[in-house]
Amino acid sequence: MLDTRFPLWYPFQEIDAIEFKVDKVDEIERLIEERKNLYNGEIDDYKFKKSSYETEEEFLDRISVDRKAYTILKMGVAQDPKLTAWFVEVEGDLFIDRLRNAKWEVKAKIFDDLFPIDKFYKNWMYLDDLSDLLGEDLKEKFNIVDEETRLKVKSRFKSFEHPSFGLQKVIGINFRYASYLVRTRKSKLYRGWVIDTVDRLMTTVKKRYEHLLREELKGYAERIETEAPGPIKRLAAKINEILKQSIRVGREIDFSHYEFEGEIDDNLLLFPPCIQDLMSIMKNVGYLKHHNRFQLGLFLKHLGMDVEEQMLYWYNFAVDNLNISYEEFEKNVGYTIRHLYGLEGKKVDYKMMSCGTIQSTGNYYCRFQDMNIDNINDKIKEYLTSLPGQEQAIKLPMAQEIQPLVAKGNPSEACGKFLEMTHGLEHHAIIHPLQYLERAAKVSDRVKKRNDEQSEEEITDD
Ligand code: SF4
Numbered sequence: 001m002l003d004t005r006f007p008l009w010y011p012f013q014e015i016d017a018i019e020f021k022v023d024k025v026d027e028i029e030r031l032i033e034e035r036k037n038l039y040n041g042e043i044d045d046y047k048f049k050k051s052s053y054e055t056e057e058e059f060l061d062r063i064s065v066d067r068k069a070y071t072i073l074k075m076g077v078a079q080d081p082k083l084t085a086w087f088v089e090v091e092g093d094l095f096i097d098r099l100r101n102a103k104w105e106v107k108a109k110i111f112d113d114l115f116p117i118d119k120f121y122k123n124w125m126y127l128d129d130l131s132d133l134l135g136e137d138l139k140e141k142f143n144i145v146d147e148e149t150r151l152k153v154k155s156r157f158k159s160f161e162h163p164s165f166g167l168q169k170v171i172g173i174n175f176r177y178a179s180y181l182v183r184t185r186k187s188k189l190y191r192g193w194v195i196d197t198v199d200r201l202m203t204t205v206k207k208r209y210e211h212l213l214r215e216e217l218k219g220y221a222e223r224i225e226t227e228a229p230g231p232i233k234r235l236a237a238k239i240n241e242i243l244k245q246s247i248r249v250g251r252e253i254d255f256s257h258y259e260f261e262g263e264i265d266d267n268l269l270l271f272p273p274c275i276q277d278l279m280s281i282m283k284n285v286g287y288l289k290h291h292n293r294f295q296l297g298l299f300l301k302h303l304g305m306d307v308e309e310q311m312l313y314w315y316n317f318a319v320d321n322l323n324i325s326y327e328e329f330e331k332n333v334g335y336t337i338r339h340l341y342g343l344e345g346k347k348v349d350y351k352m353m354s355c356g357t358i359q360s361t362g363n364y365y366c367r368f369q370d371m372n373i374d375n376i377n378d379k380i381k382e383y384l385t386s387l388p389g390q391e392q393a394i395k396l397p398m399a400q401e402i403q404p405l406v407a408k409g410n411p412s413e414a415c416g417k418f419l420e421m422t423h424g425l426e427h428h429a430i431i432h433p434l435q436y437l438e439r440a441a442k443v444s445d446r447v448k449k450r451n452d453e454q455s456e457e458e459i460t461d462d
Pocket of ligand 1: 272273274275354355358359365366367368369411412415430431432433436
């Protein structure tokens with residue numbers, strides 16, 4: 001009988017019983033394809049329990065596919081920053097899905113591994129233990145209801161969760177491991193501890209997992225790099241080549257060859273939700289914080305705006321709302337804009353950041369991660385009420401799927417669902433803001449390729 005400390009799907013463990021050798025190209029391609037389907041939800045996740053009809057050997061054979069595919073992808077992406085970003089994002093989503101559906105005992109074991117005891121003591125704790133450590137009754141202090149009460153309240157409404165899943169338990173995570181939540185103030189921060197339900201802390205758990213995965217990939221890349229030319233290096237290069245052909249990530253999409261009908265504001269619905277929101281703040285307030293300015297500025301650059309056009313775009317709003325002089329504007333916003341075209345500072349021609357970067361860097365903005373859920377619902381409602389009655393009824397079920405994805409800490413999935421609802425496109429998690437625009441533009445008659453351009457580029461679906 002296979003004996004492991006963690007569930008078989010937990011990747012940060014060696015499983016001796018599962019040994020494999022994969023070097024045939026068609027087998028590698030098949031494993032990659034299957035993993036991609038798993039990420040996209042096109043196939044069901046593996047059943048990690050041995051069925052009574054299986055022999056131990058058959059079971060190991062079946063389960064080893066999960067481990068093989070993970071390892072192959074790890075080898076192929078480790079030395080490729082763009083593929084690494086993609087891999088961390090899709091693996092992060094898969095991990096959190098599996099963790100959510102795991103029993104509480106399994107979750108607790110994995111938390112022990114992700115937030116290990118160190119010289120500062122434990123880094124995650126049950127609320128009662130944390131109360132003992134801090135010498136205060138935190139339940140009373142913050143009026144926290146216990147798990148059973150939460151479950152009772154929940155079950156009266158909709159998503160009743162089996163108690164053993166433990167999603168309604170309240171725990172504390174040391175803030176050193178939850179800096180994201182501290183920055184966005186989504187949970188209670190008290191005396192160095194972030195306190196909330198396991199359900200709401202899943203985003204923190206995911207970020208911690210992604211951090212460790214990135215570290216593991218870094219170590220892996222160094223190992224491959226320092227290895228003398230040999231079978232591992234050759235295999236890693238081969239897998240990378242296959243991945244580059246089958247996964248289109250980080251491809252710079254240049255919209256300067258395309259014409260958008262009307263003014264920029266008439267095309268808002270084609271833009272990713274994060275950009276729609278930043279544009280709306282800019283329009284109404286006339287000012288954005290530095291990183292948000294950078295995010296919107298980069299998007300506008302990729303949309304085909306040159307420096308002068310952008311300067312005018314920003315200046316109009318800044319003048320309308322803040323009534324500042326052109327000199328003041330030049331000093332602040334103007335510098336940022338020239339900077340992102342490589343005309344200031346280190347003279348780097350910056351590329352648009354991916355959703356993974358936006359979501360993991362607290363200063364950037366993702367609607368489905370950083371906006372309050374009530375406001376997200378308002379945005380969805382606003383969109384639905386702009387439609388004729390019959391269309392509203394058709395789109396309502398899709399709209400209802402967005403909130404649970406946000407609550408689960410799956411912003412990219414929620415964004416894909418929003419795109420599905422607004423543009424009738426097949427659901428895919430969104431991993432890049434330009435991917436969102438590209439997919440929306442493909443089905444919109446508001447976007448045309450300029451006749452005078454020689455570019456061979458076409459907007460194609462993923
Ligand atoms: Fe923007 Fe990406 Fe978030 Fe969508 S998932 S709102 S494109 S950052």
